[in-house]
Amino acid sequence: MSKNVILVMVIILGGLLLASAFTVKETEYAIRFQLGRIVKTDYEPGLHFKLPFVNNVRKFENRLLTLDTAPEPMITREQKFVEVDSFVKWRIIDVARYYTATSGGDERFARQRLDGIVKERIRNQIASRNLVEVISEQRVSTMEAIQRTANQAANEFGVEVVDVRIKSIELPDDVRESVFRRMAADRQKEANLYRFEGRESAERIRSDADRQAQIILAEAEREGQRTRGAGDAKATEIYANAYGQDEEFYAFYRSLQAYGNAFGGQQDVLVLDPQSDFFEYFSDDDAR
Secondary structure, three states: OOHHHHHHHHHHHHHHHHHHEEEEOOOEEEEEEEOOEEEEOOOOOEEEEOOOOOEEEEEEEOOOEEEEOOOEEEEOOOOOEEEEEEEEEEEEOOHHHHHHHOOOOOHHHHHHHHHHHHHHHHHHHHHOOOHHHHHOOOHHHHHHHHHHHHHHHHHHHOEEEEEEEEEEEEOOHHHHHHHHHHHHHHHHHHHHHHHHHHHHHHHHHHHHHHHHHHHHHHHHHHHHHHHHHHHHHHHHHHHHHHHHHOHHHHHHHHHHHHHHHHOOOOOOOOOOOOOOHHHHHHOHHHOO
């Protein structure tokens, strides 16, 4: 066999090998067809092989995709026009179903179909709410409801709707002013309610503090009375013991207390008989 023949055979074998090998990235789905019929879709990332001229492979994104929808006028529950601009985060979850339902995996077809599904859900949600609900914090629950119902419909052609977000809601000038006035009134109502609740709470705290103070003062008064009673009892006991030990000294001490009480003021005048027992210790005969 000549070298030329061998070279040709090597080239042919190399070409067949290259034609039979294909790689799947982590960001891709792959479908292998055999004569136009799907035979395999569950490929892991890596190197794979197919039969040349018999099999062909199509690849699709499995990453999160974005659908930026065009702004569209919609009507609220009170028949007010608003222009809603939104976007959708979506991805393929069933590549075989996606391929079949989108005319051979046509992404433009999938986006058009998804756009119609999402806008219909947004339109239904806007129509069931008034303007304040549409532009207030309740918009979060609105988006969750849209995502949930849109995802159910999108699953039918192998797509998952991960998130739906409203970028902006444009209001006519007259509608904008009325909505802002209504929102300001609602906020004022909430503020008044919070202030009222705050005053109630403050009054309750003051009442509790006053009651606790009265309890503490009453307990302190009772404790003071017990202490004074104990002191008086102890003093009486001391006086009684002193009187029992030296009756004459005790009488002298009590007389001194009486003198001090009788002549405590600068203008005090006391008229008594000189022979009164009160002056017993002023007598020279009894001086100690």
